[in-house]
Amino acid sequence: MKKFFRFAAFFLIFFFITMSRVYAESNYVLPYPSSMPGGMSYNFHLLYESVSKYWYFGNFGQFNYNLKLADKYLVEAKTLFEYKQYLLGYKALKKSDQYFINILPNLARARRNGKNMLHKRVIFKESTRKHIETLEKMEVDTPDTFNWQPEKASPTILDIKGAIEYSINVRKKDL
């Protein structure tokens, strides 16, 4: 009987832990990392991004465009931080923030144009949760600051922790 209770207690604890983990994580899936700065194709990617801005016209189009790039640069920042490329990662994170800030105004415009944006709103919330989740993990794994020493210029201290916290706040504001 004692064995049964022990097993039941273990099972219940395990069940609640895993259940709570499922609820905490967003179902939204971030993309794979694409080409990284310094790579041959990276400049082509940048060019493609600037051109495709016009291809993604319309409120929903711009929503998709900005969300796609906010995701892309977040993944890029995460990957670069993992490889200790802090300056490049920092820049990618700033880009991700910029694209993220551009998402919501497009939904507001869509609503003003009479488009039902409830589904997009759900996608936006899911993605925001995923972004915050990723950023919080990133915050643990990266140093708070980094002293960037360029070859022919004065050194700069990168406030990585501050940047990540800013990114989290930007996202939390719209959640």
Added chain:
Amino acid sequence: MKKLTVILYSVFLLLFTIFSYIFVDPNLSYFKNIYSGFAFSNRSLTTIFYTLFILIFFIFYGIFVYFGVKKKISLKEISVLFGITVVVLLLSYPAMLSYDIFNYIATSKVLFFYHENPYIVMPIEFMGDPLLAFTHAANKIALYGPVWITLTGIPYFLGFGNFIINLFALKFLAGVFYLTTIFIVWKISKNIISLILVAFNPLIVIETLISGHNDIVMIFLALLSFFLLAKKKIFLATLFFASAIFIKYTTALLLPVFLFIVWKTITRKEIHFEKIFYYSSLLMYIAFLLSPIREEIYPWYAIWFLSFVFLVPNKKILLHTSIAFSFSLLFRYTPYMLTGTYAGLTPFAKEIISFTPPALVLIYYGLKKRV
């Protein structure tokens, strides 16, 4: 040609048009006053009627071709028959056999009403839009080229927001391209048999004037570009050929033929257009037979090769196989019409129905050659 034939043909077309309305979709709220549900509750009877209509249509087709061969029909009489066909069938219900026309409207609405890119945003993303109730491919981004999407803007704006006007204006657009195709076929061939074969082929007529498929637009532009090449107008020909590709990308398969004619024109060598149309029809056959790679063989894809085959009516095996295809492909609809399901035996039955008559024609010619 006897007046009786014209009267009977007109009555037949009128009955076929009335018959098309038994297929009105239950979710098509715009047609709720004429919705009967007959085709969905009386499947066997509907299939029998449909089969009879197609058989009669082919009998008329045979009669017109016979009149053409025997020189018993004038160009004026063909024009009259042609006019009757267009006017009567443009009034038919367009989604009798395919829902593509609703997809065209939904795609044009994404661009012209919502001002979104249809190659990125799907119609289904506009929750609450009344079109979603009956549009079958709302979960797909635009499948056709930008020239076609631009053209659908004409019926869209002519409709002034009225769905029914938009729907029939789109059919009218298909009708206009049907007329221009027939005109260009006549200009190219100057052959009354070719004219009759294209103008009254039941598959071309049904898929264009009833279902409003855009394949006729693609074919018109491709034929026009070949016609212009014959007149040595390379720039205009290139423009129209590119337009044809951007209606449906299938036309790109004709690129080798197109370039060959351009080369012949530049080098001032003689061009044998009979050979050009023969090879074009073969290339379009390849496109048709390869279509299952993308999705499946749809009956209206036959328009691609039929238009070219009918320009070389002396290639008997090709001609008869193609006519057999146009006959069998119209029966490809019957398994679903009868069972109401795309599953089970339906896919198998569709293939058997589609390929048996052309296979029999080929076997006949094979045996004939041996004897």
